[in-house]
Amino acid sequence: MKALSIAATGMNAQQLNLEVIANNIANINTTGYKRARAEFSDLIYQTERASGVPNRANQAIVPEGAMVGLGVQTAAVRNLHIQGSLISTGNDLDMAIVGRGWFQVETPDGQTAYTRSGAFNTNAQGELVTIDGYTVVPGITIPQGTSEITVSTSGEVLARVGNNSVPQTVGQLTIANFVNEAGLEPQGDNLFKETAASGNPVVGVPTDPGYGQIKQKYLEASNVDPVKEITDLISAQRAYEMNSKIIQAADEMASTVSKNLR
Template sequence: MGFSQALSGLNAAATNLDVVGNNIANSQTVGFKGSGAQFADVYTGALAGQGVRVAAVLQDFSNGTLESTGRNLDLGINGGGFFRFQQGEQIVYSRNGQFSLTADGYLENAQGARLTGFPAGVGTGGQPEVLQVPAGSMPAMATSAVQASFNLDATSDNIDRATVPFDAADADSYTYANTGTAYDSLGVQRTMTTYFTKTGDNTWEVRVSLDGNPDNANVGQLVFNGNGTLDEAASNYGNFSFTPGGGADALNFSLDFDGTTQFGQDFALDSLTQNGYTAGALVGVTFDEVGNIIGNYSNEKSQVLGTIALANFRNPEGLDMVGDNAWVESGASGQALLGLAGEGQFGSLEPGTLENSNVDLTSELVDLIVAQRNYQANTQTIKVQDEVLQSAVNLR
């Protein structure tokens, strides 16, 4: 009986050596999770036990340390959750966030598994799908709103419109002018010039032209209070309309002068913003902390192209390993729970970082020595049993 007990010990010790050796071999594998062998005695009611067996190889899903790489397509999970991939017809899960962008716009890992998530603007209400970065350009958007804030010099002389008609070429026919940019429906940049004419105490005519062609219909009025602030109720300005030509649609935008003042100091432009832009080609892809895939374009604009889906499990230790640093769900793990980074049980995402293996190399080397001693001790048991058997055979 002693031989079978020692052999079971050898088998269990060999399995333990395999587990420790695998941990050491993967100590530099990104997103790797170490394992540990759990033993159980074998007992059938006899006076002596029947040996030992490996009851389970338990995976350790504690977090590894995050290391900065500076690479745009590297992504680490700080907390719970797994990346969800489609590999062929199978859904697999991994903590390895080393992605590359294929020629057709898919985000893949080194094994060719494609990252999945939710389409832009859908959120968790949609069905996860393979994420693909569109290769097309961002379309142009015509300007529809302009916000400008000026200071108009209160000491300026009044100009009588009855005797001095407006003429863009005559600087004496207006008090102050400033130039900005607007975009038509084709993304063509247009020069927007705003002319201010002081026509009375606390009263200014405001006139807007496009590309140096004043349109007399685009005229408004600004009225100020005695303390220099804008009297919104008495002022009359708002929507302006132009025909840019060149095949573009009519350009209509609102002009907001909120914050404009009339003080006794020099003319000044405090702020000028508008919401239009020209078309732009995709120049790069980045991630943010909630898993949005951000497309950056040559027009200096960016937009969300999709959102990475994270998965978690009621019992992650029940996941089945399938190699290539990936797992699949099993009956023991339960079904995957899907969500977004930073919500509930899902950790945040750290762009430009990777999660190192959670293997403590020093601890594993100590475990290796212990496992080696355990193996040697079981070989010694076999040796002793052999000597005892030889003594029994040699009895006279």
């Protein structure tokens, strides 16, 4: 009985859907997190009667056939790169991107990763780094004795050293854009990696056409909507229950047939 395997694919799909929703809710307070959504597609169809062919030799054409679907499969888990709300922190090294763009960081293996989390700090050498110690690209070093740091909306970093009244430019932040942001591969630690699907990064200066701007002393919050997630959770739970009911009904029908054959 095909209904058993069809309903089983539905239960597997809703289990994955539930896992995606759970991960969204778990990261509701993760800086720069982008909520994910499970996408599904129907499986191959089994043809019981083909359409568009004669019903018999030299007879009329069948106007519509009978095709039975064999269930559902996972097509993708898509990250929705929608702007999150801004949270004021008052920290000079906290930065948020308003609009399109990604901060670039260098991982320990020498590769470049991308993040929307601008919770930066400095290491022992004064280099601008992430909270995990990854160096921000391009490299920016804050001079020793800096009393004030200012980051413009265009990403220019200025530092006022000691008692100097005039700040000096110590670096220029750049951000990267991608043709297909949904194709970026999440790596954990708020990092994403480019793939063949995302295309190569297009690096530019904040506030340039097509790029967002930098907001100093702010962080971008997760774009997870608790109400939306709870609604999706209830929907996934009900869909799982309905698929389990189909399995139960199919089992009872098979049991009835088995009893009648005895």
